[in-house]
Amino acid sequence: MIKAENLYFRYTEGEAETPFALNGVNLEIKEGEFVVIIGHNGSGKSTLSKLMNGIHTPTEGRIVIDGIDTSNEDQIWEIRKRAGMVFQNPDNQLVATIVEEDVAFGPENLGLPSEEIRHRVDEALDTVHMSAYKRKAPHHLSGGQKQRVAIAGILAMKPKCIIFDEPTAMLDPSGRKEVVQTIEHLNKNEKITVIHITHYMDEAIHADRVLVMDRGKIVMEGTPKQVFSKVDELRALGLDVPQVTLVSHKLKTMGYAVSDENLTVDELVAELCRLS
Amino acid sequence: MSIIIKALTHIYDKGTPNETVALDHIDLEIASGEFVGLIGHTGSGKSTLIQQMNGLLKPTAGDIIVNNLEITKGLELPKKQRKKYAAERKKQLIEVRKKVGLVFQYPEYQLFEETVEKDIAFGPQNLGLVESHVKQRVMDAMALVGMDYETYKDKSPFELSGGQKRRVAIAGVLAMKPDVLILDEPTAGLDPQGRDEILGQLKTLHDQEQLTVIIVSHSMEDMAKIANRLIVMNQGKVVLDGTPKDVFKEIETLEAIGLAVPQISYLIRALNEKGFALPDDIITVQGAIDAIQNVLEKRAK
Numbered sequence A: 001m002i003k004a005e006n007l008y009f010r011y012t013e014g015e016a017e018t019p020f021a022l023n024g025v026n027l028e029i030k031e032g033e034f035v036v037i038i039g040h041n042g043s044g045k046s047t048l049s050k051l052m053n054g055i056h057t058p059t060e061g062r063i064v065i066d067g068i069d070t071s072n073e074d075q076i077w078e079i080r081k082r083a084g085m086v087f088q089n090p091d092n093q094l095v096a097t098i099v100e101e102d103v104a105f106g107p108e109n110l111g112l113p114s115e116e117i118r119h120r121v122d123e124a125l126d127t128v129h130m131s132a133y134k135r136k137a138p139h140h141l142s143g144g145q146k147q148r149v150a151i152a153g154i155l156a157m158k159p160k161c162i163i164f165d166e167p168t169a170m171l172d173p174s175g176r177k178e179v180v181q182t183i184e185h186l187n188k189n190e191k192i193t194v195i196h197i198t199h200y201m202d203e204a205i206h207a208d209r210v211l212v213m214d215r216g217k218i219v220m221e222g223t224p225k226q227v228f229s230k231v232d233e234l235r236a237l238g239l240d241v242p243q244v245t246l247v248s249h250k251l252k253t254m255g256y257a258v259s260d261e262n263l264t265v266d267e268l269v270a271e272l273c274r275l276s
Numbered sequence B: 001m002s003i004i005i006k007a008l009t010h011i012y013d014k015g016t017p018n019e020t021v022a023l024d025h026i027d028l029e030i031a032s033g034e035f036v037g038l039i040g041h042t043g044s045g046k047s048t049l050i051q052q053m054n055g056l057l058k059p060t061a062g063d064i065i066v067n068n069l070e071i072t073k074g075l076e077l078p079k080k081q082r083k084k085y086a087a088e089r090k091k092q093l094i095e096v097r098k099k100v101g102l103v104f105q106y107p108e109y110q111l112f113e114e115t116v117e118k119d120i121a122f123g124p125q126n127l128g129l130v131e132s133h134v135k136q137r138v139m140d141a142m143a144l145v146g147m148d149y150e151t152y153k154d155k156s157p158f159e160l161s162g163g164q165k166r167r168v169a170i171a172g173v174l175a176m177k178p179d180v181l182i183l184d185e186p187t188a189g190l191d192p193q194g195r196d197e198i199l200g201q202l203k204t205l206h207d208q209e210q211l212t213v214i215i216v217s218h219s220m221e222d223m224a225k226i227a228n229r230l231i232v233m234n235q236g237k238v239v240l241d242g243t244p245k246d247v248f249k250e251i252e253t254l255e256a257i258g259l260a261v262p263q264i265s266y267l268i269r270a271l272n273e274k275g276f277a278l279p280d281d282i283i284t285v286q287g288a289i290d291a292i293q294n295v296l297e298k299r300a301k
C-alpha cells in the first residue's frame, strides 16, 4: 500500500537549508495493516505522514502510495483520495456549520453526483456512530465526537488508507477511547490500512506493527510485544511503555518468572496468579 | 498565594437560546503551595474555571479572592454602582495577572514572534526588565522546558514540531516568574520523556520556589504521579476533591463521568479480585511493584 525507498526530506533548500527531517527512511506498509508510529517530538513522524499523502514530496528517494509515486504532481488528487489524514486538533478540521455538511465537503470536491454524496455521508456517519448528530453544529460536540466527524469526512472519500497524526492528543479519556475504538473498527471491519501516530503507548498494543522513529529514521520495528519488551532502549529514545509492561519488566528484573512482553492487565494478572 | 472561590457561577450566552451553565456554584479554596490536578471530561468547566482565576473571564455570580485581592469586587452590584469599584478592580487585576501565570490549551497557536527567543522574551519585556535580565529569564525558562538555548533561540517557532512549539509556549509563561502557575493540558502532544521532564520541572519549581501549581490534565497516570490534590469536575460542579489515592478509588464514579483511573489502578483491582488483597490506594508503578512483591514473598513462605 505504501512503499518508501531511501526517503530524505528537508523543509528548506538552498542557502537557509534546514537539516534533514527525514534521514533515509525505508518502509513498506501492506494493504490492511495497522501500523503505529511512535517517536520523540521532532523525530519526523508528522513529516513522514505528510509525505505519505503528498503534502510534501521527497528531497531524495521516493514514496509510492498504492502504485502512485507522490512526486507525480498530476496524480496528487488520486493520492489524497487513497490516503486520507486526520490531525490532532479537532477544532481546526471541521469547516462547515452542520455535521453532515462537513462530511460532505470532500465528496463534493470530487464532483460526485448528489445522490452518491448523500449515500456516502450517511454511510460514513453511520460507521463512526455519529448519525444521530448529523444536523448538529460541530462546535457543540465533545472532542471525541468532533474527531469522529473528522474521520467520517475522510471516510466519505472512500480512502484505502488513513493516516492519523495524534488524533487523541487533545481528548479526555472517554474521547480517546471512542476514537481508538473507531480506528480499530475501521481497520478490522472496513479493511482500511491504518497508520496511527501517537504518544500514548497503550494505544499501540493492538497494532500489527510498531515503528519507532528517532531523528528522521526508523530505528526499531516489530510487533507491540517485541518493541515494548525493550524498555531500556525505548527509554533511551525518550519513549515509554504501557504501565503494565513496566511492572512486568521490573518484576522480571527482580527475578520473578514474569514475561516482559505483557501488554494488558489480563496478561499480567494471569501470570501472577500462576506464580503464587 | 492562595485562591478562594465562593459560589462561583458562570453562564455563557446568558439569556440566549445557547445559554450554557459552565460553572454552577463552585466553592473552592486552594492554599499557597498546593499542587492541584484538575480533571474532568471536555466541557465540564475546567477551562472556564481557570480563566476565572486570573480574571480573564468575569463570573456571572460569586467571588474570587486571589492573594487577598478580591478581583470580583462590586461585580454583583447594579451597573451604576459597579463603576465605583472599576478602577480598584482594574489595578488588582493587573497585580493578579503578574502573579498568576496561565498557559492556555494549545498555547502553540499563540506563538507569533519571528524567533523562539523573541517569543519567550515578550512577557518579561512587558514587565519592563532590562535587556540582560530578560535574556537571563529566557535562558532559564528554556532550560526548564528542556530546550537548548543556542540550538533554538533563532529558530522560527513555525519551523518547530508540535511538541517543540508547546515547550516554547510554556517557557513564555515561566519567564514571567509567576507565583501561581496554571496550565491547561500542558503535556498533550509531548513525547513521554518531554512529559516527564516538564512535569518534573514543575514539581521542582513547586518544591523549591513554593510555587502553587494547578494543572488541567487528561492523563490520569501523570496526575497520580505528581498531584497532591485532585479536583474532579462534572457539568460545572466539583464532584470529587481529595488526594489522588482517595480519588482514584472511585473507579465507577470516574468512569460514569467520562474519566478513567491509571492503568495501575485497574491492575490492582483485577489482582484483588483474584484474592491478592493489595491495598486499594496504589496508583503508581513503583507502589504496585512493592505491593506485589510483598504478597509474592509472603506466599512463597
Ligand SMILES: Nc1ncnc2c1ncn2[C@@H]1O[C@H](COP(=O)(O)OP(=O)(O)OP(=O)(O)O)[C@@H](O)[C@H]1O
Binding pocket: A011, A012, A018, A021, A039, A040, A041, A042, A043, A044, A045, A046, A047, A048, B158, B159, B160, B161, B162, B163, B164, B189, B191
Ligand atoms: N514547517 C517546517 N519548517 C521547517 N522545519 C520543520 C517544519 N516542521 C517540522 N520541522 C522540523 O522537522 C523535524 C521533524 O518534525 P516533525 O513535525 O515531523 O516531528 P514529529 O515527530 O511529528 O514531532 P511531534 O511529536 O512533536 O509532533 C523537526 O526537527 C522540526 O523542527
Ligand SMILES: [Mg+2]
Binding pocket: A045, A046, A047, A165, B161, B162
Ligand atoms: Mg507531529
